Amino acid sequence: MPIAGTFSAANLAQVVCLALLLPSARLLSMGDVARWFLVSASIVLAGSWGSWAHGIEPKWDQMVFFSLVVWQLSIIARLAPTLGVEWRGLLRRPVNIAAAVFLTLAALDYVRARETPWLTMFFQDKSHAAVAAYLLPFLVLAVNASVGRFVVATAVYAASIATASRLVALGAPIFLLACLVEYRRSRKLARGAGEVYLHHLALLALPVGFYYIARSELAAALTERLGNLGAASDASLFAHFELIKAAWDLKWSTASQVFFGAGPGGFAPTAQAEGISLAGIAAHDPGAIAAINSGFAPIHSTNASILAEFPIWIFIGFVLLWWRIVRNLWRRRELTLLLLALGMLTVTTFYSSHNEFFYAGLLSVLVLVAFNTPPSQPQCSEGEGSQAGSDPSPSG
Structure with a gap:
């Protein structure tokens, strides 16, 4: 659920997804429904505990949102092993539509009058837009x-750079590695000397393209922010680490916090009620302290948020889910999706993206691919990348 109580571009997919999820109960077994009910009840318990113990107002909108996310992941995990489809063909159209939408939003945002030198692509926060636009190019590369x-993926990545978020720079090496992996994959698909030449040209053009993007007006704000690292004016970077530390301290402060957590969105009031030291945050970012005093402030870390705000068994399940995703993608040699998972874990460690729909959507894609049983394919000789599910569709 978006942090602010206003409507944005990020909400559109939420509305569509909710309409599609409601009739899906018939796809789940009684055991699946029971597990979903248990997890949802745990989320409500976590949110209600703070109300009972400290008089904190529960965030019911977030409880509903995360219950729906669990419902969606349950459906994907249940259906993935039985679909028997080639996932690239299944996802190609929606991924390409998403890329077109992002590029359109970036273009509209670029030409409109803005109060800041960076783009938000009509998200409520530039970093939410940055994370979404950073991760989408991995899918563009993988499904086509x-x-x-390579041109489309680079263009979407350039849009993420224009948000001036340092998260994009943090994840850049992983994206570049994905480009190399995809060059190797598509090079094998090349038919004829002309296509081989085009693939070599694309490989040589990538560093040149990234160089000009880095020198362009789109990257000016990000370049300036990176140049200020370590300066007193760039204290928000250190405040992020202090927020993660405060979340860690809160989780282990009392037995009730270990078992129940602060509840979705309950970090700020619970940290104050439990007497967690916020001096480090105040020293680096007075604005963050003002947000905490107002009753709501994100931890700026998805993983730390799941740890601090949810029951410990939900956090353990979250870790196990990610472990199975990474393990299965590696076993299937779906290297681009594996790099997407690693990039997602990296950038969201330093930003709270879990309460945005795109995070649930990307996690659903990873679950679909990691647990999918692909259709039978002809036996290939070793070294041809013949693992189940690794052969891309020749079109796209």
Whole structure:
């Protein structure tokens, strides 16, 4: 659920997804429904505990949102092993539509009158837009097979750079590695000397393209922020680490926090009620302290938020889910999706993206691919990348 109580571009998919999820109960077994009910009850218990113990107002909107996320992941995990589909063909159209939407939003945001030198793409926060636009190019590369996907993926990544979020720079090496992996995959698909030449040209053009993007007006704000690292004016970076530390201290402060957590969105009032030291945050970012005093402030870390705000068994389940995703993607040699998972874990460690729909959507894609049983394919000789599910569709 978006942090602010206003409507944004991020809400559109939420409305569509909710309409599609409601009739899906018939797809789940009684055991699945029981597990979903248990997790949802745990989320409500976590949110209600703070109200009972400290008089904190529960965040019912977030409780409903996370219960729906669990419902969606349950459906995907249940259906993935039985679908028997080639996932690239299944996801190609929605991923390409999403890329077109992002590029359109970025263009509209670029030409409109703005109060800041960076783009938000009509998200409520530039960093939410940055994370979404950073992760989408991995999917653009993975689901398509034509050389043109490198152009589209680079364009979407350039839009993420224009948000001036340092998260994009943090994840840049992982994205570049994904480009190399995809070059190797699509090079094998090349038919004829002309396509081989185009793939070599694309590989050589990538560093040149990134160089000009880095020198362009789009990257000016980000370049300036990176140049100020370590300066007193750039205290928000250190405040992020202090917030993560405060979340860690809160989780282990009392037995009730270990078992129940602060509840979705309950970090700020619970940290104050439990007497957690916030001096480090105040020293680096007075604005963050003002937000905490107002009753709501994100931890700026998805993983730390799941740890501090949810019951310990939900956090353990969250860790196990990610472990199975990474393990299965590695076993299937779905390297681009594996890099997407690693990039997602990296950038969201330093930003609270779990309460945005795109995080649930990307996590659902990873679950679909990691647990999917692909259709039977012809036996190939070793070294041809013949693992189940690794052969891309020749179109796209």
